[in-house]
Structures are given as C-alpha cells and as structure tokens.
Amino acid sequence: MSNAAAIRPGRPALPEWVRRLPEYLTIWVPLLLSAAHLVSFSLWTIWISFTPSTLIPVTGWVGLRNYTAVAASRNWQIAFDNLLLFGCAFVVLSAATGLILAILLDQRIRGENVLRSIFLYPLAVSFVVTGTVWSWLLNPGLGIQKLVHDLGWTSFRFDWLIDRDMAIWTIVIAAIWQSSGFAMALFLAGLRSVDADIIKAAQIDGAGPVRIYRRIILPSLWPITITVVVIQLQFAISTFDLVRALTNGGPGIATQLPALVVYDLMFQRSLLGRGAAAAVLMLLILLAVLLPYAAWRYLQRRRAAHA
Amino acid sequence: MAALSIRALSKRYANLEVLKDIALDIESGEFTVLVGPSGCGKSTLLNIVAGLDRPSAGTIEIGGRVVNDVAPKDRDIAMVFQSYALYPSMTVRQNITFGMECRHVPKTAQDAAVANVAKLLQIEPLLGRKPSQLSGGQRQRVAMGRALVRDPLLFLFDEPLSNLDAKLRVEMRMEIKRLHQRIGATIVYVTHDQIEAMTMATRIAVMHQGRVQQFADPDTVYRYPANLFVARFMGSPPMNTMPARLESDKDGLVAVIGAGRPDEVRLRLRDYDGAAPFVGRDVVVGIRPECIAEGSRAFSGEAPVLVEAPVDMVEPTGAETMVSLRLGGEPAMARISPDIRPAPGASASFALDTRRICLFDPETERLIA
Numbered sequence A: 001m002s003n004a005a006a007i008r009p010g011r012p013a014l015p016e017w018v019r020r021l022p023e024y025l026t027i028w029v030p031l032l033l034s035a036a037h038l039v040s041f042s043l044w045t046i047w048i049s050f051t052p053s054t055l056i057p058v059t060g061w062v063g064l065r066n067y068t069a070v071a072a073s074r075n076w077q078i079a080f081d082n083l084l085l086f087g088c089a090f091v092v093l094s095a096a097t098g099l100i101l102a103i104l105l106d107q108r109i110r111g112e113n114v115l116r117s118i119f120l121y122p123l124a125v126s127f128v129v130t131g132t133v134w135s136w137l138l139n140p141g142l143g144i145q146k147l148v149h150d151l152g153w154t155s156f157r158f159d160w161l162i163d164r165d166m167a168i169w170t171i172v173i174a175a176i177w178q179s180s181g182f183a184m185a186l187f188l189a190g191l192r193s194v195d196a197d198i199i200k201a202a203q204i205d206g207a208g209p210v211r212i213y214r215r216i217i218l219p220s221l222w223p224i225t226i227t228v229v230v231i232q233l234q235f236a237i238s239t240f241d242l243v244r245a246l247t248n249g250g251p252g253i254a255t256q257l258p259a260l261v262v263y264d265l266m267f268q269r270s271l272l273g274r275g276a277a278a279a280v281l282m283l284l285i286l287l288a289v290l291l292p293y294a295a296w297r298y299l300q301r302r303r304a305a306h307a
Numbered sequence B: 001m002a003a004l005s006i007r008a009l010s011k012r013y014a015n016l017e018v019l020k021d022i023a024l025d026i027e028s029g030e031f032t033v034l035v036g037p038s039g040c041g042k043s044t045l046l047n048i049v050a051g052l053d054r055p056s057a058g059t060i061e062i063g064g065r066v067v068n069d070v071a072p073k074d075r076d077i078a079m080v081f082q083s084y085a086l087y088p089s090m091t092v093r094q095n096i097t098f099g100m101e102c103r104h105v106p107k108t109a110q111d112a113a114v115a116n117v118a119k120l121l122q123i124e125p126l127l128g129r130k131p132s133q134l135s136g137g138q139r140q141r142v143a144m145g146r147a148l149v150r151d152p153l154l155f156l157f158d159e160p161l162s163n164l165d166a167k168l169r170v171e172m173r174m175e176i177k178r179l180h181q182r183i184g185a186t187i188v189y190v191t192h193d194q195i196e197a198m199t200m201a202t203r204i205a206v207m208h209q210g211r212v213q214q215f216a217d218p219d220t221v222y223r224y225p226a227n228l229f230v231a232r233f234m235g236s237p238p239m240n241t242m243p244a245r246l247e248s249d250k251d252g253l254v255a256v257i258g259a260g261r262p263d264e265v266r267l268r269l270r271d272y273d274g275a276a277p278f279v280g281r282d283v284v285v286g287i288r289p290e291c292i293a294e295g296s297r298a299f300s301g302e303a304p305v306l307v308e309a310p311v312d313m314v315e316p317t318g319a320e321t322m323v324s325l326r327l328g329g330e331p332a333m334a335r336i337s338p339d340i341r342p343a344p345g346a347s348a349s350f351a352l353d354t355r356r357i358c359l360f361d362p363e364t365e366r367l368i369a
C-alpha cells in the first residue's frame, strides 16, 4: 500500500487512520453497536426479570418470584417438553437427512450443482414463508390430504396439524425441510475434504464403498457433526416465527415453545417481569448448549496447536 | 519371471496425453525406480498399475496375468503414498490390519502378521497410537508396515520420502534399500529425486513428458545417458553439455568446442568409432563435472588433457570445490579438490578426463557414442 502511494507522484499520502476510516466505519461501528445492544438489553432483561413489572417497567425487587411462577405454569411446562422433543427430533433428523443427501450427492452424479442449489434453497426462504406454506400443505382441507382424497383415496388421513399429539411433528417436518440443506452442505464439504489417497489406499486394501464410508469417511465427520448439531440446536431453542406461522402454538397450547411463551407473557398478557424471566430461562438453555461447545472448541484448538 | 510387464500403454485425459506408448518389463525381485520431473506422469502410471485409474490403451500384466480388468484389491499389490494416506480415525494397529480385516483373515493370523511387521520396522511401541500422534518418520514407517503386511507380488511406492526432512530421508532411503535386500520384494518406486534413483535402484526408468526416455541400470544411465534430457536430469550438478564440432585427423577423432576461437578446446576421442558418420558436423559434447578437475589431477590411466580456462565462480562445499568455468566460451561446471580455490575472473589450469565423454546428435538429441 505504501509502495503504491509512493510511486504515484503529486498525491500526498493520506494518514494511516484516514485511509482505514472506511474499514473502521464498516466493521467496528456496527459491531460495537450490536454488541452494546445485545449486552445492554440482556442485562436490562435480567434486571426486569427480578422486578414486579407488568405493563411498564418498574423498579422493585421480587427475587425469584417471576421464575417460580413461570416454571410452575402449565404453559411453560408444555413449552419446555415440546422443546425437548422438537429439539432432539429436529436435530437428529435434519442431521441425518443432511448426511444422507450429502452421501448421495457425493457419488459424483450428473447435475450435482443443480441438486445442491435445490437442497439449499429452503434456507433462503424466511421461516414465516416456510411456516405459512407448510400450514397450507398440512391443512387437511387444503393440502396433501385433500390432494390424495381428490385422487380417489378417500380413506387417507394426514391431519397432524390439528391433532394435539402429532402437531409438534409438523413443526419438525417444516424445520427439517428448511434446514437439512444446510447440514448437507457442511457434510458434503466434509466428505469431499477426505484425502483422495486415503480412499485409494482403502480400495487397495479391499474395502468396498460401504466399508469405506463406515470405517474411514464417516468417523472423520464427527467434528462437523458437532458443529451441525450445535447450530441446529441453537435454532431449535430460539424457534419462534416458524411455529407462529405454522400452528401459532395450537391446537390449544399443544405446540407451545419457550419463545412463544415469552411473546405471550410480554406482549399479550403484559406481564413484563414474567416474560423477562422466561426469556432469561431461554438464555440459560442456550448457554447450556453453547458453553460446552465453546469449551470443546477451545480444547480442540489447543490440542491442534500442541500437535 | 516378469513380475510386471507394461505394453504399449497410453493414457489421455480429455485432450491431454499424459502417458505415451509406455513399455516396461520388470523382473521379479527388482527395485525399479521411475524418475522424472514433476508432472511427467509417474503417479499416473503407478495408479494405472495399481488399478486406481484405467489406461486409454495397452495392457498390464502382474505376475504373468493380464490385470486390466482386475480390481485393485485383487492385483496382489501394496502401495505406499507420498501423503502416507493413513486412516486418521484408526490406530496404527488397525491401519495395518484393515486390509486383512477386509479379506477376512482370522484374528490370530492378523495378530501374528502385525507382530512380525512391527518388529521388522521397529514400530511396536506405536501400535496403540493414532496417526495424528506420530511424527513424519513414524507415519512413513506405519505406511510401509501396512504395505509389508500384505506380502504382495509387487510393491508400489509413490514418492514415499518426499515429505521427510533431508536427514531422515537419507536414513529411510538406506532402510528401504536394506529392506529390499532382506525380503527380496519386487518394488516399483516413483521419485523426482535422481539421487534416490541412483542410490536405490537396480534399474532406473527415466521419464519425461509421458515417455520412458531410458530404462537401464544406474551405472548405464549415468555413464551412457540415452539422450540429452537424461544427461541433464541425472547427476547433481548434471552433465555439462556443449555444442562442438567433430573433426578427424590422422590420429582419429577430435571434438572441438568453440571451433575457430582463440581459446578453442580440442578433445581427442579414442574408441568413439560410432561417431565416425558425424565427422565434419556439429555434435553436442557431454562431460560430467567430475571429469573436469584441477590441472594437477592424474585420472587413472593415461595423461589427461590439460586446458587453461577462465573461472567464473567458485563454490566450496567442504567435500569438494565446484567451479564454473568456460570451455571454448561455453559454460561448464568442474568438481575439483576441496583445498584448491581458483580465483574468479582469472584463468586456471584444468585436467579433462576424455574417456568418459558422451556425444549427442544435436538434431535428435540422442546419444551417438
């Protein structure tokens, strides 16, 4: 840079900080602003969760009363159970779907680029759109069930959307549709990064494709698997718009999730303190996932630095 | 019996011809080194022999059996890769037994084979480790162990020492050579390093641009390079090659470097009868650096040819002094005694050993005599 300035005659070199000003403005200002927002609003929410605030924030101290009230509410208990079921089912199934798609694409088939784009497209769609479209597809009177009925198979039933016990699975389906392409992209990159010589060595050793995947390629994927699981869990815990558009927590409160409870408490029942307590509980769940992950990453990096 | 014969083999990728009409016959027990610059097609040839790639034309026989349509695992070969290609998620022991596992060898036989190989390569303490916990040299040994345990008809090595540091490379070079002498295996070994080729091979195939330029024992390749490429590729520093004119007088043939110049160098050639048709024409004279020495050197046998030549540069290496000089105006390298340091820019006296001169046809670049 300084060379370029030096050989261009008749133009005084700008001071370092002026030349780097755009860089500072585009990187640091937004970063600091969003960090400040994140930290200050998190702290504010934590503070509110210990106050008796209802419609408007008020000072005062109620200790853990908001927390006990939230934890004892049926709404939250159902939301928490749903989160466990939805989180586990969604993470496992979307990772599995992504892995299967990646292995199929890894067979160097024709049209790989087109297929990869198709599988990745749902990621570009907003969750609200995904939720709305799937709410039509899964609506017994409009979507898949109606289509099969119209084809003449009138005994066919697919009404999970309005079935209390099965409705949570409709969210699992829509979430998998939305994000297994993302898992696929990560897994495919992992599959492709296996050294070609290792595969050749295995072929000479006499391993067939199944054994090569099982013993050599898949074991090398587990760091990617952990990354996929953590990213998907994070999404699962904070799921809001998808459920809001697809079932809105219904039927009844059968598909309630923590983020919906927070919204419900804060903006519909105007119980700011309790809503904040629920939000802090969500944050704790998230930390329970992210902190071990951060620790694991740290250990990995330290081990890599030592090797 | 020929362990490996390759006939009329060629390989093209789209419109790039990587291997052209390769023919090699390798006897059982031979240590054949394929040597050539990067990109000349050595790995491609080895992969085709291994069955990891298909030839565009030609046949490959291993142990007398045509294997063109035989899967790699059934060719009775083992391969060692430059990257070692160890299975990262398996221990050293599992790396070595994986092939036997695939072939359903009983567990007791597997254990015995591992113990054997581990002892041979002195890797017993490493058997429980993962490849990531090994040094480069240790990985190299494990990769060899994985090949040895197979006890194949043919070993294929693709630049197995390229990733090691210089000292370890020399050690492993000797160790592989010793191993070959001990187990008498047939080895095809690929390298771009001509010193590895010279030191290890029983026969060398020099490759360039997808063709085998010469296939002969190391002494022949060094002494009688088939063409200018081989002359300039083998040896470090390589053979000096200088344009010259071939003349004849009553005593026989004379090669004149820089003919007509005041400092022309006349090299009398004896027993070069094959060159007679080139009298009166241009040739290329090839002379190894060790055949140019300080003026006081007496090459065994008759008196050497003495020349006065200007010195360009002097590089002492400790064991010898490398001198770049001009013979009849043409640049050349000389290897002289370590304690002699001619002054750059001045002239010095050099002795030439003319018995080991090579003559090449400048048109075809082939060896004449």
Ligand SMILES: Nc1ncnc2c1ncn2[C@@H]1O[C@H](COP(=O)(O)OP(=O)(O)O)[C@@H](O)[C@H]1O
Binding pocket: B013, B016, B018, B036, B037, B038, B039, B040, B041, B042, B043, B044, B045
């Ligand atoms: N799969 C391939 N497709 C196209 N060209 C290739 C392929 N593999 C090798 N080549 C080309 O073939 C030539 C020889 O390659 P290689 O056998 O790896 O050389 P070497 O091992 O002697 O360095 C190179 O020019 C390389 O670019």
Ligand SMILES: [Mg+2]
Binding pocket: B042, B043, B044, B159
């Ligand atoms: Mg190569």
